[in-house]
Amino acid sequence: MEPTGILLRALVFAAARHRDQRRKDALASPYINHPIAVATALWHEGDVRDPVALTAAILHDTIEDTGTTEAELAAAFGAEIAAVVVEVTDDKSLPKLRRKELQIEHAPHLSPAAKLVKLADKLCNLRDIIDAPPAAWPHERRAAYVAWTRDVVAGLRGACPPLEAAFDAEQARWAAAAAGA
Ligand code: NDP
Ligand code: ZN
Numbered sequence: 001m002e003p004t005g006i007l008l009r010a011l012v013f014a015a016a017r018h019r020d021q022r023r024k025d026a027l028a029s030p031y032i033n034h035p036i037a038v039a040t041a042l043w044h045e046g047d048v049r050d051p052v053a054l055t056a057a058i059l060h061d062t063i064e065d066t067g068t069t070e071a072e073l074a075a076a077f078g079a080e081i082a083a084v085v086v087e088v089t090d091d092k093s094l095p096k097l098r099r100k101e102l103q104i105e106h107a108p109h110l111s112p113a114a115k116l117v118k119l120a121d122k123l124c125n126l127r128d129i130i131d132a133p134p135a136a137w138p139h140e141r142r143a144a145y146v147a148w149t150r151d152v153v154a155g156l157r158g159a160c161p162p163l164e165a166a167f168d169a170e171q172a173r174w175a176a177a178a179a180g181a
Pocket of ligand 1: 023024025034061096100121125126128129132133134140141142144145148
Protein backbone atom coordinates (compact mmCIF):
# COMPACT_ATOMS: atom_id res chain seq x y z
CA MET A 1 0.00 0.00 0.00
CA GLU A 2 1.01 3.60 -0.53
CA PRO A 3 3.00 5.00 2.48
CA THR A 4 0.55 7.78 3.38
CA GLY A 5 -2.27 5.23 3.48
CA ILE A 6 -0.30 2.97 5.85
CA LEU A 7 0.60 5.94 8.04
CA LEU A 8 -3.05 6.99 8.30
CA ARG A 9 -4.07 3.43 9.17
CA ALA A 10 -1.38 3.40 11.84
CA LEU A 11 -2.80 6.64 13.30
CA VAL A 12 -6.27 5.12 13.49
CA PHE A 13 -4.86 1.94 15.04
CA ALA A 14 -2.70 3.72 17.65
CA ALA A 15 -5.47 6.19 18.54
CA ALA A 16 -7.83 3.27 19.20
CA ARG A 17 -5.27 1.32 21.25
CA HIS A 18 -4.24 4.36 23.36
CA ARG A 19 -7.82 5.70 23.63
CA ASP A 20 -8.14 5.33 27.40
CA GLN A 21 -4.60 6.45 28.24
CA ARG A 22 -3.24 9.85 29.21
CA ARG A 23 0.29 11.26 29.46
CA LYS A 24 1.64 11.97 32.92
CA ASP A 25 1.60 15.80 32.65
CA ALA A 26 -0.61 17.93 34.88
CA LEU A 27 -3.22 18.35 32.13
CA ALA A 28 -3.27 14.58 31.45
CA SER A 29 -2.87 15.11 27.70
CA PRO A 30 -4.28 12.43 25.38
CA TYR A 31 -1.63 9.71 24.98
CA ILE A 32 -1.83 9.72 21.17
CA ASN A 33 -0.32 13.25 21.13
CA HIS A 34 3.03 11.65 21.99
CA PRO A 35 3.40 9.16 19.09
CA ILE A 36 2.18 11.91 16.74
CA ALA A 37 4.89 14.23 18.14
CA VAL A 38 7.55 11.52 17.65
CA ALA A 39 6.63 10.96 13.99
CA THR A 40 6.38 14.73 13.43
CA ALA A 41 9.86 15.28 14.89
CA LEU A 42 11.24 12.62 12.54
CA TRP A 43 9.68 14.26 9.48
CA HIS A 44 10.12 17.96 10.23
CA GLU A 45 13.29 18.04 12.37
CA GLY A 46 15.08 14.89 11.24
CA ASP A 47 14.15 15.13 7.53
CA VAL A 48 13.33 11.43 7.79
CA ARG A 49 11.26 10.16 4.85
CA ASP A 50 11.50 6.40 5.51
CA PRO A 51 7.87 5.18 5.77
CA VAL A 52 8.92 2.26 7.97
CA ALA A 53 10.46 4.57 10.59
CA LEU A 54 7.58 7.07 10.40
CA THR A 55 4.89 4.39 10.75
CA ALA A 56 6.80 2.59 13.52
CA ALA A 57 7.00 5.95 15.35
CA ILE A 58 3.20 6.20 15.36
CA LEU A 59 2.97 2.63 16.67
CA HIS A 60 6.05 2.68 18.94
CA ASP A 61 4.27 2.42 22.32
CA THR A 62 1.44 0.07 21.30
CA ILE A 63 3.15 -3.18 22.34
CA GLU A 64 4.67 -1.78 25.54
CA ASP A 65 1.65 0.15 26.76
CA THR A 66 -1.49 -1.39 25.22
CA GLY A 67 -0.84 -5.12 25.06
CA THR A 68 -0.79 -5.13 21.27
CA THR A 69 1.20 -8.10 19.92
CA GLU A 70 3.90 -8.23 17.26
CA ALA A 71 1.66 -10.61 15.29
CA GLU A 72 -1.17 -8.05 15.23
CA LEU A 73 1.17 -5.34 13.96
CA ALA A 74 2.70 -7.69 11.39
CA ALA A 75 -0.75 -8.63 10.08
CA ALA A 76 -1.86 -5.00 9.81
CA PHE A 77 1.38 -3.23 8.80
CA GLY A 78 3.87 -5.90 7.72
CA ALA A 79 6.72 -7.71 9.44
CA GLU A 80 9.28 -4.93 8.89
CA ILE A 81 7.32 -2.24 10.76
CA ALA A 82 6.33 -4.73 13.49
CA ALA A 83 9.98 -5.68 14.02
CA VAL A 84 10.99 -2.03 14.51
CA VAL A 85 8.27 -1.57 17.15
CA VAL A 86 9.50 -4.72 18.93
CA GLU A 87 13.05 -3.31 18.92
CA VAL A 88 11.92 -0.19 20.81
CA THR A 89 9.76 -2.13 23.28
CA ASP A 90 10.99 -2.75 26.84
CA ASP A 91 10.63 -6.19 28.40
CA LYS A 92 8.14 -5.36 31.12
CA SER A 93 8.87 -8.59 33.00
CA LEU A 94 12.18 -7.03 34.08
CA PRO A 95 12.59 -4.60 36.98
CA LYS A 96 12.45 -0.93 35.95
CA LEU A 97 16.11 -0.20 36.72
CA ARG A 98 17.27 -3.12 34.56
CA ARG A 99 15.00 -1.95 31.72
CA LYS A 100 16.64 1.48 31.91
CA GLU A 101 20.13 -0.09 31.80
CA LEU A 102 19.19 -2.30 28.86
CA GLN A 103 18.01 0.68 26.81
CA ILE A 104 21.52 2.15 27.20
CA GLU A 105 23.17 -1.17 26.34
CA HIS A 106 20.94 -1.96 23.35
CA ALA A 107 20.94 1.49 21.73
CA PRO A 108 24.12 1.06 19.63
CA HIS A 109 22.89 -2.29 18.29
CA LEU A 110 19.43 -1.22 17.07
CA SER A 111 18.54 -1.23 13.37
CA PRO A 112 18.77 2.17 11.61
CA ALA A 113 14.96 2.65 11.69
CA ALA A 114 14.73 1.70 15.38
CA LYS A 115 17.54 4.15 16.18
CA LEU A 116 15.53 6.92 14.52
CA VAL A 117 12.38 6.10 16.49
CA LYS A 118 14.30 5.80 19.77
CA LEU A 119 16.07 9.11 19.19
CA ALA A 120 12.85 11.00 18.38
CA ASP A 121 11.14 9.36 21.38
CA LYS A 122 13.89 10.56 23.72
CA LEU A 123 13.76 14.05 22.17
CA CYS A 124 9.99 14.29 22.69
CA ASN A 125 10.11 12.91 26.24
CA LEU A 126 12.92 15.35 27.10
CA ARG A 127 10.73 18.19 25.81
CA ASP A 128 7.86 16.91 27.93
CA ILE A 129 10.10 16.74 31.00
CA ILE A 130 11.00 20.41 30.46
CA ASP A 131 7.62 21.82 29.37
CA ALA A 132 4.96 19.40 30.63
CA PRO A 133 6.55 17.11 33.23
CA PRO A 134 4.80 14.36 35.17
CA ALA A 135 2.79 16.21 37.77
CA ALA A 136 4.25 14.64 40.89
CA TRP A 137 7.93 14.49 39.91
CA PRO A 138 10.36 16.54 42.03
CA HIS A 139 13.31 18.24 40.32
CA GLU A 140 15.69 15.38 41.20
CA ARG A 141 13.61 12.81 39.39
CA ARG A 142 13.32 15.00 36.31
CA ALA A 143 17.11 15.56 36.42
CA ALA A 144 17.75 11.80 36.69
CA TYR A 145 15.49 11.19 33.69
CA VAL A 146 17.25 13.89 31.64
CA ALA A 147 20.66 12.34 32.45
CA TRP A 148 19.41 8.89 31.47
CA THR A 149 18.17 10.13 28.07
CA ARG A 150 21.69 11.47 27.49
CA ASP A 151 23.16 8.02 28.14
CA VAL A 152 20.69 6.32 25.77
CA VAL A 153 21.21 8.89 23.02
CA ALA A 154 25.02 8.49 23.31
CA GLY A 155 24.52 5.05 21.78
CA LEU A 156 22.37 6.41 18.93
CA ARG A 157 24.73 9.12 17.67
CA GLY A 158 25.33 9.16 13.94
CA ALA A 159 21.81 7.92 13.19
CA CYS A 160 20.34 11.35 12.45
CA PRO A 161 22.53 14.46 13.04
CA PRO A 162 19.69 17.03 12.85
CA LEU A 163 17.66 15.18 15.48
CA GLU A 164 20.77 14.83 17.62
CA ALA A 165 21.27 18.61 17.35
CA ALA A 166 17.66 19.17 18.41
CA PHE A 167 18.21 16.81 21.36
CA ASP A 168 21.41 18.67 22.36
CA ALA A 169 19.54 21.99 22.18
CA GLU A 170 16.89 20.64 24.56
CA GLN A 171 19.59 19.36 26.93
CA ALA A 172 21.09 22.87 26.92
CA ARG A 173 17.64 24.37 27.56
CA TRP A 174 17.18 22.02 30.52
CA ALA A 175 20.65 22.90 31.90
CA ALA A 176 19.97 26.62 31.57
CA ALA A 177 16.62 26.33 33.33
CA ALA A 178 18.15 24.16 36.08
CA ALA A 179 21.01 26.65 36.56
CA GLY A 180 18.50 29.48 36.90
CA ALA A 181 16.24 27.55 39.25
P1 NDP B 1 9.09 6.43 34.17
O1 NDP B 1 9.65 5.43 33.22
O2 NDP B 1 8.22 5.98 35.27
O3 NDP B 1 8.31 7.56 33.42
C1 NDP B 1 8.89 8.17 32.31
C2 NDP B 1 8.20 7.69 31.05
O4 NDP B 1 6.82 8.06 31.11
C3 NDP B 1 8.76 8.35 29.82
O5 NDP B 1 9.87 7.61 29.34
C4 NDP B 1 7.58 8.33 28.88
O6 NDP B 1 7.61 7.05 28.25
C5 NDP B 1 6.36 8.42 29.80
N1 NDP B 1 5.71 9.73 29.94
C6 NDP B 1 4.37 9.94 30.01
N2 NDP B 1 4.09 11.21 30.23
C7 NDP B 1 5.26 11.87 30.28
C8 NDP B 1 5.58 13.25 30.46
N3 NDP B 1 4.65 14.19 30.63
N4 NDP B 1 6.88 13.61 30.47
C9 NDP B 1 7.83 12.65 30.30
N5 NDP B 1 7.59 11.33 30.11
C10 NDP B 1 6.29 10.93 30.11
O7 NDP B 1 10.30 7.28 34.79
P2 NDP B 1 11.56 6.75 35.52
O8 NDP B 1 11.21 5.63 36.40
O9 NDP B 1 12.62 6.58 34.52
O10 NDP B 1 12.00 7.96 36.45
C11 NDP B 1 12.95 8.90 36.00
C12 NDP B 1 14.19 8.82 36.86
O11 NDP B 1 13.85 9.11 38.20
C13 NDP B 1 14.83 7.46 36.82
O12 NDP B 1 15.96 7.49 35.97
C14 NDP B 1 15.17 7.13 38.25
O13 NDP B 1 16.59 7.17 38.45
C15 NDP B 1 14.58 8.25 39.06
N6 NDP B 1 13.62 7.79 40.04
C16 NDP B 1 12.73 6.79 39.77
C17 NDP B 1 11.83 6.37 40.72
C18 NDP B 1 10.86 5.29 40.38
O14 NDP B 1 10.08 4.91 41.22
N7 NDP B 1 10.82 4.77 39.13
C19 NDP B 1 11.80 6.98 42.02
C20 NDP B 1 12.73 8.04 42.19
C21 NDP B 1 13.60 8.40 41.23
P3 NDP B 1 6.90 6.68 26.84
O15 NDP B 1 7.55 7.39 25.73
O16 NDP B 1 7.11 5.20 26.78
O17 NDP B 1 5.48 7.04 27.07
ZN1 ZN C 1 7.30 6.98 23.62
